[in-house]
Amino acid sequence: MSWLRKQGSFRLRRPAAILKNADPKTLLEAFREHCSQANALIQKWDLTINFAVRQDDVAAILNHLEQMVNYILEESAAKSFTGPPSTASTLSSMSSTPSPVPSLNSYAISPILDYILDNDVLEKILEWSLQTSEFTLRLLEEQLRIYEILTSNCSQRLLYQKGFLSPLQKLLSICQTECPEELERRLVALLNTLCVTLSQNSDLLQIFFNQKDDPPDFVVFSLLIPFVHREGCLGHQARDAILLCMCLAAKNHARMDELGRYMANHSTFCPVLATGLSGLYSVLPRKLGAQSEDWFRLTDEDIHEIPELASFLNSLEFCNAVTQVSHPLVRDQLLDYLLHGFLIPVMAPALYQSNTDEIVTTTVYLELFLRKVTEPRLVRVFLHFLMTTTCERRLLIDILMLRIGAHSKLSLVTISFFKTLVDFNCEEVMYELVFKYLLPCSHIMLAHRDRIRDVDTFCVTSQRLLSLTTSNQPGAGVKQSQSFNENLSSQISPNDQIQYLAYILDAKNGVRACRDACQVWSRSYDGSRNESQRKDNPVNNLHPNGNGDLKLLTEEREDSGIFVNDQRDFSADIGPFLTQILVRLEMLPINDVYTNLQLTSLVARLALYPQPLLRSFLLSQEIVFQPSIRSLYQILCTLRHKLDHMILQLGNSSALMQQAREFFAAREQHITQPSSLKSSVSKDKQVTVERPVPAQTQRRRSLGIFFRKFGVLQPIADNGGYRYIAKPPPERDVSSESSQNSAVHRNQMTAVLSMIVFDEFVKELAAISQEQALQQLLDEVPAE
Structure with missing residues (x-):
């Protein structure tokens, strides 16, 4: 023809x-x-x-x-x-x-x-x-x-x-x-109209769905399949029409069931959709170059500037919609194709490679995909992929855990990735990351294991955490005879009290939302003997070597210069995830400020979980751990001592603190403004991203409260950032400064910025601890 x-x-x-x-x-x-x-x-x-x-x-x-x-x-x-x-x-x-x-x-x-x-x-x-x-x-x-x-x-x-x-x-x-290209627009418009009509009157299906043929044929549906990955109005019309067909096949009717069987067994829809995702992913930029220091995830502005990424997300969101409305046979087959036709053969090798820049790019892609997917069954496929896929005898999730200890950018995007993962409130994920290591209670001294479920009635933890703020002497105790409110008033200024109340409000909303999401969990993870002796694993179909071999895990830490914590030993008592987080937290004085912001955000998010095993590990100060295990409070006390010592070594600490506050205020002001993203994709698919600050969706509200308390300040020149703050004042001759003096100044500013982040972090933890104690007390009140 x-x-x-x-x-x-x-x-x-x-x-x-x-x-x-x-x-x-x-x-x-x-x-x-x-x-x-x-x-x-x-x-x-x-x-x-x-x-x-x-x-x-x-x-x-x-x-x-x-x-x-x-x-x-x-x-x-x-x-x-x-x-x-x-x-x-x-x-x-x-x-x-x-x-x-x-x-x-x-x-x-x-x-x-x-x-x-x-x-x-x-x-x-x-x-x-x-x-x-x-x-x-x-x-x-x-x-x-x-x-x-x-x-x-x-x-x-x-x-x-x-x-x-x-x-x-x-x-x-x-x-x-x-079908020549000239007919495509009219053809898809006609097919879309026919699908709308069929959705309004399902009796018309007998006209277009011929079940007598071998194999059966539904010409309206089969004609739409080639357009499923098209861009623009043509692709949108085709995908809308296909969704109407999917809704039609999902109805509980004998003829509709036959239609669902046709779509699953006799059409090319599922393989075309899954393999199309692989093709769209293959043309994505492999490297995202020239990012600002605070960049750690892809935003909507980034997506608009990268057409290939927008095309991929259109198809991924279509998969999400199909999973929601399709016939069970179609849904199950599509999920199987996505797992074995896209995630395992395409995403897994991309996450396990030697090029650090490409690892960073792949990680931010995967984190974006997790944020965009909303259908629970499709989310479960992504999580199943992360928890069970192996690369050279290593579980993929274990490899990702190790990258928390990587150098700044890889660590930053990995921490952000795990923050997104933890936000799912998924029992299987939290079991694999945390609870399977805490359930034996081997990290707690035997005499204290029955105190895991104790209620912090007098908010002792909150008071001790607040004693670590800069308004108090390091290690200052709290008189037990005083009420908590009296202690709070004596420890923080009126302005800080207003700020702390804002932390309390955030903690209240966060704790309650997390508790509600965890109501459907199969276990309470309260450290009881019955739970520790249970053999059933809430993670279904995980790899038999899910616990991982520490020797194999440490093989990832090669002398490639990627990892920072090469001399650290993992402790099997609390697992690699918590170990890596705490080890990285110990490095807070030397971490860059953006890593510290994301790291403290992740720890605070973990503290929102109501399960006694995790809550007691992070917040309780009445439980004694094994000598090899350091509690979060012990680490915070050590950090406070280190930061105090570093601040005392500064001759101009007041001026540096003011500069640091101006830095945060300017950063907050830029966050609230639209982000201008400029990118260019080269022939080798490398994109250049210039963004002075993250988009508003990346803002951490709790620390943002602190940034705003200083009022409106003049923005720092040149879009103010970490590097600008580290430079000498404008009136000084930069060219006359030696590289050694510049390095010293950067270290000084890092210490000051870390002190501010630490100060706000302990207030946030104190608020969370107080809200957790209140919720525990409410749980013990008998219902009327």
Whole structure:
């Protein structure tokens, strides 16, 4: 059918004026006139079959068709048609003999439509179009438009009529064999209209879904599959139409069940969708270069600047929608294809490679995918992939845990990734990361294991945490005879009290939301003997070596310069995840400020979990751990001592603290402004991202409260950032400064920034501890 690739080029004649508000008889006569003139042109060309059809004749027929459609629309708008389907021209009728024009009082559908059906007008036009050689494509395009208009504007009973359905099916069959690009827009629009009609009247499915064929065929659905990954309006229309088909197949009906079986077993929809994701991922930029120091995740601005990423997300969100509404057979097959056709063969090797920049890019891609996916079953597939996939005998999740100890950028994006993972409140994830190591209670001294569920009635933990703030002497104790409110008033200033109340509000919302999400968990993780002796694993179908071999884990820590904590030993008592977090937290004085912000955010998020095992490990100060295990409070006390010592070594600590506060205030001000992202994709798919601050969605609200308490300050020049703060004041000659003095100044500013982050972090933990204690007390109050 190579003739489909040819297209004539000509100007259509201007259509004549339409008869507005005319009576049905006048409209019918005008329609018959145009139909007769078009038929005369067709017959004239048939008589001169040895000669090529003239362009003027084709243009005239197109103009007559345009007028005929206008009359149909005018008639449809003027009258609401009722009555049973025509017995003379339904699908059951085998006679093709044209019937005489019926009287105006005996129309089955409408005067004009009955005339079209009885005289096989659409069939004749299609047959003539296929013989016009170079003009066939243009004529077929016009007929697709006509069928779209008739389907969307006329009675659904029209689809039951043989004179309408037969040429429509032939036209769709032609497009199924070969569909040139010029026909795609009209074809998808028609298919979308048909799917809307089918969703409104599922009885019409018997017309287009042929179950008698072997294999069965649903031409409307199969024609849409090639457009599932298209961009623009074409792709959106196709995906919307497919979703309508999916909703139709998901209905609890015998015929619909057969449709679901067809989609799963006899169509190429699932493999096309999954393999298309792999193809779209393969063209994504492999490196995201020139990011600012505080960049750790992809934002909506980034997505708009990377067209390939936007295309991928469109398809991923479509997979999410299909999973929500599709037939169980289609859903299960699609999820299986996504796991074994995209995640395992494509994402896993991308996460396990040697190039650090590409690892960073892949990690931020995966974190973005997790944020965009909302359907629980699809989320579970991603989590199953993370928890069970192995790369060279190592679990993928274990490899990712080790990267928390990597150098700044890789560590930063990995911490952000785990923060997103923890935000799911998923029992299987938390079991694999935390609870399977804490359940034996081997990290707690034997005599203290029965205190895991104790309630911190007097908020001792909160008071001790607040004693670590800069407004108190290091290690200052709290008088037990005083009330908590008295201690709070004596420890922090009025401005800090307002700020602490804001932390309390955040903690209240966070703790309650997390508790609500964990209501469906299978275990309470309270450290009881019965729980520690249970053999069932809440993580289904995980790899048998899920606990991991410490020797294999440490093999990842090669002398490649990627990892910072190469000399640290993992403790099996609390697991690699908590160990890496705490080890990284111990490095808070030398971490860059952006890593510290994300790290403290992750620890605070873990502290929101209500399970006694985790809550007691992070917040309780009454439980004694094994000598090899350092509690979070011990680490915080050590950090406070280190930071105090570093601050005392500074000769100009007051000025540096003011600069640090201005840095945070300017950063907060920039966060609230739209981010200007400039990117360019090179031939090797490397994109350049210039962004002075993260987008508003990345803001951590609790620390943002602190940033705003200083009021409105002038933004720092050159978009103020960490490097700018580390520079000498503007009036000084930068070129005269030695590299050694610059390094010393950077270290000083790092210490000051770390002190501010630490100060706010302990306040946040204190608020969370206080809210956790309150919720425990409320749990013990008997319900009325």
